[in-house]
């Protein structure tokens with residue numbers, strides 16, 4: 001059994017990593033299992049920079065192989081917002097429902113053909129003593145006019161996937177974990193872990 005820490009406190013991310021890495025023989029732990037983990041400030045300008053900050057701090061603290069995920073939503077009409085501020089878009093409380101309301105309000109009366117967006121996921125792999133490696137995964141779509149579906153987390157209820165027209169929250173866990181930005185990034189990082 002191979003152990004790996006995912007440097008996140010986001011329960012939604014943890015569940016997805018567990019589902020995607022368990023079949024490969026990885027035992028996944030997260031910062032929810034390490035209550036004394038240091039709080040890493042996300043001061044980077046990009047998803048990649050933030051993922052490196054989180055992965056390096058945690059692999060240094062515990063001397064263990066660590067993957068960190070920094071992710072979010074880029075909306076073309078809003079010049080890439082909320083971007084690295086996705087978790088805190090409506091304030092420091094990181095409230096998913098308030099974040100969705102903030103996006104819907106900014107896109108009020110904006111036509112469907114101008115609601116293009118993508119989810120982005122940067123993963124950083126930090127192994128004690130080695131140089132940190134990063135990958136970026138994406139999932140293209142557009143912002144719905146209202147919430148649909150109960151699955152997933154974050155902005156999933158308003159993110160429509162190009163290929164299906166369904167929101168991420170209307171997919172099964174298995175379907176999301178095939179097509180998501182996180183799945184795309186994980187496929188790329190698995191190549192680097194071989």
Ligand SMILES: O=c1[nH]c(=O)c2ncn([C@@H]3O[C@H](COP(=O)(O)OP(=O)(O)OP(=O)(O)O)[C@@H](O)[C@H]3O)c2[nH]1
Nearest residue numbers: 007008009010069070071072086087153154155156
């Ligand atoms: O609908 C969504 N489906 C997803 O699959 C997804 N992945 C990321 N996000 C959003 O982007 C923020 C990340 O911010 P983030 O990377 O800083 O994570 P976080 O602060 O929640 O936890 P941590 O990993 O930093 O501990 C999160 O809060 C979410 O709002 C998603 N939304």
Ligand SMILES: [Mg+2]
Nearest residue numbers: 010042070087
């Ligand atoms: Mg965060």
